[in-house]
Amino acid sequence: MDFRITEEQELLIENLNELLERVAPESYIAECDEKHQPFTKVSKALYDSGFAQLGIPEEYGGTPCDALTLMLLSEEIGRHGLPPLMGNLVPVKDILEYGNEEQKKAVLELLANGEPAFGLGISEPQAGSDVTAMRTTATRQGDGTVVINGQKTFQTGARDNKFTLVLTRDLENPNPHAAVSMWLVPMDTPGITVSPLNKMAWWSQDTNEVYYDNVVVPESTLVGKEGNGFMQIMTNFEVERLVLAAECLGLAEAAFEDACRYANQREQFGQTIGRFQLIQDKIARMAVKIQNMKSLVYQTAWKIDQGEAVNVECAMAKLYCAQSGFEVCDDAMQIFGGIGITMDSRIQRLWRDMRIHRIGGGTDEIMVTIIAKNMLKKYR
Numbered sequence: 001m002d003f004r005i006t007e008e009q010e011l012l013i014e015n016l017n018e019l020l021e022r023v024a025p026e027s028y029i030a031e032c033d034e035k036h037q038p039f040t041k042v043s044k045a046l047y048d049s050g051f052a053q054l055g056i057p058e059e060y061g062g063t064p065c066d067a068l069t070l071m072l073l074s075e076e077i078g079r080h081g082l083p084p085l086m087g088n089l090v091p092v093k094d095i096l097e098y099g100n101e102e103q104k105k106a107v108l109e110l111l112a113n114g115e116p117a118f119g120l121g122i123s124e125p126q127a128g129s130d131v132t133a134m135r136t137t138a139t140r141q142g143d144g145t146v147v148i149n150g151q152k153t154f155q156t157g158a159r160d161n162k163f164t165l166v167l168t169r170d171l172e173n174p175n176p177h178a179a180v181s182m183w184l185v186p187m188d189t190p191g192i193t194v195s196p197l198n199k200m201a202w203w204s205q206d207t208n209e210v211y212y213d214n215v216v217v218p219e220s221t222l223v224g225k226e227g228n229g230f231m232q233i234m235t236n237f238e239v240e241r242l243v244l245a246a247e248c249l250g251l252a253e254a255a256f257e258d259a260c261r262y263a264n265q266r267e268q269f270g271q272t273i274g275r276f277q278l279i280q281d282k283i284a285r286m287a288v289k290i291q292n293m294k295s296l297v298y299q300t301a302w303k304i305d306q307g308e309a310v311n312v313e314c315a316m317a318k319l320y321c322a323q324s325g326f327e328v329c330d331d332a333m334q335i336f337g338g339i340g341i342t343m344d345s346r347i348q349r350l351w352r353d354m355r356i357h358r359i360g361g362g363t364d365e366i367m368v369t370i371i372a373k374n375m376l377k378k379y380r
Contacts, residue, residue: 003298009069013076019049020080029081032204033349039204047114061112067304071246071297078250083202094236098224103184118163121152129366132176138168148215158194158208161187167229180229183221191215201356241318242300244361248325249293255350256286259332282331289324296320312374319367322357329354
């Protein structure tokens with residue numbers, strides 16, 4: 001198992017680093033964060049330079065790419081203090097594996113052109129971790145159309161995305177795992193209302209409540225098989241969790257680098273604070289956590305590229321990287337002291353943006369459940 005970065009990967013990371021330093025200096029990121037504005041300039045630059053097309057099949061205008069390379073790039077974006085701008089990696093697998101040719105063409109060509117394509121309509125007010133508790137329905141009308149009614153919450157990108165992968169449930173089916181279906185719904189369909197949520201993190205990315213009031217769509221918007229949506233979205237979750245773990249790794253590296261530089265400069269009691277053992281203890285433990293995060297993310301991505309099942313590994317990476325990444329950011333804030341909580345400090349934004357990862361994409365508690373159940377099954 002060789003995790004040495006290839007020359008091609010190293011060149012990609014260098015090019016991405018140069019691009020982000022040029023188009024996304026800290027002043028720009030802080031301004032977008034403060035004004036709750038999307039990183040439009042960064043997204044356009046990623047498209048113009050070809051990074052946005054990575055992971056999309058060539059026949060749809062993209063460039064095929066292995067999982068490890070995509071995670072390395074996601075890590076680098078996080079290391080610059082940016083949110084997961086490679087987020088299209090998450091739902092694209094569902095379209096590639098389960099979508100029909102028309103759906104693939106509509107969505108993947110949008111992505112390849114650098115346009116906001118689609119988000120995920122999964123969580124509901126009463127159905128967060130318990131996906132099968134959703135109440136949104138899709139009713140066939142007998143004339144080739146389906147009527148969708150319900151409410152989704154915590155949906156990222158609903159304001160600009162052209163489509164949403166909406167999950168619905170057949171409330172008459174006693175088996176909730178066989179009652180969920182997936183639909184690719186255009187967001188300009190009449191009856192859809194988007195209501196933004198005001199949140200403490202990811203200020204530059206919109207998160208919304210989305211209401212579906214008698215939304216009529218063709219039956220052809222079904223993605224995959226009817227009743228198979230739960231199993232289809234499980235495939236999606238694996239990729240999502242690893243992308244978020246890579247983002248956590250990058251954010252932790254950003255906080256760690258800032259903390260080390262500050263510890264070498266800040267003086268108290270006649271010496272830099274980096275000379276005090278309590279600060280050194282934090283620095284050392286932060287470094288160990290980051291190295292462990294790297295190992296989990298890289299190894300899991302390598303297994304994906306080998307075609308291995310990674311359900312447990314993705315849950316492990318998500319759990320450990322979200323928790324340890326937040327601990328790194330929290331220790332970095334402690335090293336900065338009072339200046340760390342001011343809005344002029346990057347640390348406060350990294351701290352805020354990191355905390356959301358222990359909830360989004362599957363809570364810590366759900367990751368623990370997945371890991372523990374599989375471990376117990378293994379040694380039954």
